[in-house]
Every structure is written in C-alpha cells, then in structure tokens.
Amino acid sequence: MPRLVALFIAKGFDGIAGQLDATVPEAERAAVLDAYLKVLQTMLASLYTELLADNGVDLSQGISGQDGVFFDDAINATAAVGNYGSTLYIQLKSFGQIQSSGLQIARAPGKTLVYLGFTLLIAGVFCMFYVCASRLWCWIDEADGQARLLIGGSGMRHKHDFGKQFIRLQGVLDEQLRKFC
Amino acid sequence: MAVTREEMLGSYKRPSFWQTLSPVDWLWALLVLAGWRESYLISPDVGHVPVSNLYEVFVLFAIITALIYLFYEGRYRTRQLGGFVLLVISSAVAFLLWYSFTRNAAEIQPLVPALQSYWMKIHVPANFIGYGAFAIAAMVGVAFLLNEKFTGLAQRMPSQDILEDVMYKSIALGFAFFTLATILGALWAAEAWGGYWSWDPKETWALIVWLNYAAWLHMRLTRGWNGAPMAWWAVIGLFVTLFAFLGVNMFLSGLHSYGEL
Numbered sequence: 111m112p113r114l115v116a117l118f119i120a121k122g123f124d125g126i127a128g129q130l131d132a133t134v135p136e137a138e139r140a141a142v143l144d145a146y147l148k149v150l151q152t153m154l155a156s157l158y159t160e161l162l163a164d165n166g167v168d169l170s171q172g173i174s175g176q177d178g179v180f181f182d183d184a185i186n187a188t189a190a191v192g193n194y195g196s197t198l199y200i201q202l203k204s205f206g207q208i209q210s211s212g213l214q215i216a217r218a219p220g221k222t223l224v225y226l227g228f229t230l231l232i233a234g235v236f237c238m239f240y241v242c243a244s245r246l247w248c249w250i251d252e253a254d255g256q257a258r259l260l261i262g263g264s265g266m267r268h269k270h271d272f273g274k275q276f277i278r279l280q281g282v283l284d285e286q287l288r289k290f291c
Numbered sequence: 292m293a294v295t296r297e298e299m300l301g302s303y304k305r306p307s308f309w310q311t312l313s314p315v316d317w318l319w320a321l322l323v324l325a326g327w328r329e330s331y332l333i334s335p336d337v338g339h340v341p342v343s344n345l346y347e348v349f350v351l352f353a354i355i356t357a358l359i360y361l362f363y364e365g366r367y368r369t370r371q372l373g374g375f376v377l378l379v380i381s382s383a384v385a386f387l388l389w390y391s392f393t394r395n396a397a398e399i400q401p402l403v404p405a406l407q408s409y410w411m412k413i414h415v416p417a418n419f420i421g422y423g424a425f426a427i428a429a430m431v432g433v434a435f436l437l438n439e440k441f442t443g444l445a446q447r448m449p450s451q452d453i454l455e456d457v458m459y460k461s462i463a464l465g466f467a468f469f470t471l472a473t474i475l476g477a478l479w480a481a482e483a484w485g486g487y488w489s490w491d492p493k494e495t496w497a498l499i500v501w502l503n504y505a506a507w508l509h510m511r512l513t514r515g516w517n518g519a520p521m522a523w524w525a526v527i528g529l530f531v532t533l534f535a536f537l538g539v540n541m542f543l544s545g546l547h548s549y550g551e552l
Binding site for chain 1: 452453455456463464466467470471474477478481485486487512513515
C-alpha cells in the first residue's frame with residue numbers, strides 16, 4: 111500500500127489509472143480502481159489526522175470544515191502535481207529593486223592619430239577610383255625610309271573612358287603631325 | 292569597341308544631372324523635406340533627419356538609388372537601364388506601402404537616445420549610397436546577362452562595354468562610400484560603445500559585404516576579370532548586401548537593432 115501512495119504522489123490519479131491499465135484485466139478495472147481509491151483516501155486521511163493530532167489540534171469533534179477543505183485541496187493538488195514534472199514551485203512574493211549605474215571609461219590617447227589614419231584611408235580609396243593612372247608608350251622607328259610612330263596605352267581603372275581618351279589623343283596627334291608632312 | 296564618331300571627336304554635350312530630374316522627382320524631394328520639417332513641427336526634440344528607422348531608411352534607399360541612377364543616365368546618355376534599376380526602386384516602394392499600411396510605420400517617432408548623435412546624420416546616408424550603388428550594379432549585371440542571352444534585347448540596349456563600365460563605376464562608388472560609412476560607424480562606436488569594433492552582427496555583415504566588393508574590384512582591376520562572371524558576381528553581391536541590410540535585422544540580434552521587421 112505505501113507503493114500506491116508513492117505512485118499517487120509521483121504521478122497522481124493518472125498514474126494509478128495507468129498502472130491499472132497495465133496490470134489489471136479490463137473487466138475488473140473499475141472495481142479495483144474503486145478499491146484503490148478508497149484505500150488511498152483512508153490512508154491519506156489517517157495520515158492527515160495523525161498530523162493534526164501531532165500539531166495539537168483538538169479532534170474530539172471531528173475534523174473542522176476548514177481542515178477538511180484543505181485536505182481535499184491538498185489531494186487535488188498532489189494529484190495534479192505529477193503533470194508538471196516537478197514538485198517544486200517558485201513564486202515571487204516581493205522584490206526589492208536596487209538602483210545602479212554602470213560606468214565605462216575609455217581612454218584613447220591615440221585618437222588623433224587614428225582619425226588621421228582613417229582620413230588618409232578614405233582619401234586613398236577615393237583617389238584609387240577617381241584619380242586614375244594611365245600609361246602611354248610611343249615607339250618611333252623607320253619603315254620604308256619613313257618615320258613610323260606607334261602608340262599604345264593602358265588605363266586599368268577607367269578602361270572605357272581611357273579608350274575614348276586614347277582615340278581622341280590619336281586624332282589630335284594625327285592632326286598635329288600632318289602639319290609637318 | 293563601339294565608339295561613335297561624336298565620341299571620337301569629343302564634342303558631344305552631356306545633359307547635366309539637374310536636367311535629368313523630372314517634375315516627379317522634385318515633388319518627391321519636396322514631400323521628403325516636408326516630412327522632415329513636420330518632425331520638427333511635432334516637437335523640437337522629436338525632429339530628426341529621416342534616417343533613423345527601417346521606414347525612413349527605405350525612403351532614403353529609394354531616393355539615393357534613383358539619384359545615382361539618374362546621374363549615370365545623364366552621364367552615359369542612355370535611358371534603357373531605367374527599367375532594370377526601377378525594379379529595385381519599385382520593390383522598395385512596394386515594401387514601403389505594405390510597411391506603412393500594415394504596421395503604420397510612416398508615423399514619426401521620437402529618436403531613441405542611442406541615435407541622438409550627429410554621427411547618425413552621416414553614417415547612415417553614406418551606408419545607403421553604398422547600398423544604392425550596389426543595387427544599381429546588380430541590376431546592370433542582370434541587364435548584361437539578359438543581353439548575352441537575347442540578341443533581340445541586346446540590340447535595343449547600350450553596348451555590353453558600357454554596361455560593364457556602369458557596373459564597375461557604381462560598385463567603385465558604392466565601395467568608396469561603404470568604406471567611409473564603416474569607418475564613420477567605427478568612430479561612432481568608439482564614442483558610444485567604447486570600442487571601434489565589437490563584432491556586432493551588423494558590423495560582421497558589413498565587413499562581409501565590404502570584402503565581397505573589395506574582391507570584385509580587385510579581380511577586375513588587377514586580374515582583368517570581366518564579362519558574365521563579374522555580372523553574376525554583382526548580382527550575387529546584391530543578395531549579400533540585402534542580407535546585411537535586412538536579413539541581419541530580421542534574423543540576428545545585436546547592438547544595431549533600430550529597424551525591426
């Protein structure tokens with residue numbers, strides 16, 4: 111019988127019903143359950159009265175209404191506790207708020223230097239894209255007794271614009287050189 | 292290389308940037324300025340540059356992307372790329388409509404204390420010049436790839452050479468401003484959080500975006516990579532950028548949690 115109480119405390123009424131389903135043939139279950147519950151009720155009730163007597167409660171008039179309600183509630187609560195997986199509940203009753211401020215102090219003696227570095231870095235990035243290096247090569251040699259001018263160039267950063275510039279340059283050179291011919 | 296006679300002579304006239312702006316653009320600018328002013332009318336402490344939450348930066352994104360695009364439109368004298376770039380801008384506007392109708396996001400809110408700083412005014416716009424330029428590069432990349440596939444389309448579009456150049460120019464512009472924005476962010480972080488870099492998810496992803504485009508530029512400038520692979524890379528780059536812009540806010544938490552979605 112203490113096993114029955116242990117089962118009730120651990121898993122509640124559902125635990126007892128589950129145990130019955132597993133061990134008792136279906137036809138007898140209702141009767142056995144009835145018996146189990148009666149035993150359980152008697153055991154817990156006697157435990158409770160013993161406890162009350164230990165605490166010096168006068169039981170000559172039977173259990174008072176208030177204690178009876180408490181007992182029923184206690185049974186219901188114990189039966190439900192198994193569903194929550196824990197027998198421990200924490201409930202906030204009050205709290206004291208402690209006001210505080212966190213202060214963080216950072217010292218950066220190199221700040222000016224860092225700012226200067228960042229400025230240079232940004233200037234460098236913009237210069238990289240917008241101040242483009244172009245290269246031109248000229249090759250003058252002689253072919254069939256005439257001077258021949260060969261020009262080439264590259265502008266990796268601004269290929270498209272450089273292509274147009276180069277053709278414009280070609281035109282200008284052509285025009286200027288023809289004046290000498 | 293396709294060079295016209297006019298280009299050879301170098302005598303053509305470019306329309307100025309201001310000439311490319313339509314009345315709708317001016318109206319739009321006016322509305323944003325009105326909203327900006329309105330924030331100050333509500334209360335002087337509520338008033339701020341409209342770059343402080345997801346709604347405001349999306350408006351900024353749409354504007355900056357459009358402005359950069361219009362700049363290139365004037366510079367390259369081509370309007371054919373507009374349809375591609377407008378896909379991104381329209382998606383941003385569609386998102387804005389959804390965001391303001393379902394979440395009431397257009398409402399002007401006071402600035403959270405963390406954002407009450409002059410750094411915000413420059414850090415955020417610099418970042419969005421980066422995002423906008425990367426978005427344009429990706430859409431030009433899409434145009435480039437479609438041109439390769441469909442000759443019919445290619446005949447109506449500017450030459451592939453020009454598309455590559457626009458792609459490079461806008462990635463270079465975006466990269467330069469993204470570098471600036473990251474450094475401004477580091478300086479702000481040093482003031483506000485006590486350290487230049489704290490490996491916050493937004494910072495980490497900004498670094499990933501930065502490294503991605505650094506590699507793109509490096510491959511083009513020193514290895515001479517070009518053509519379809521670079522166009523694909525620019526398109527993939529948009530997704531990386533998109534994650535840094537939106538994904539981080541949606542899936543990761545950290546110090547940069549100002550625009551929740």
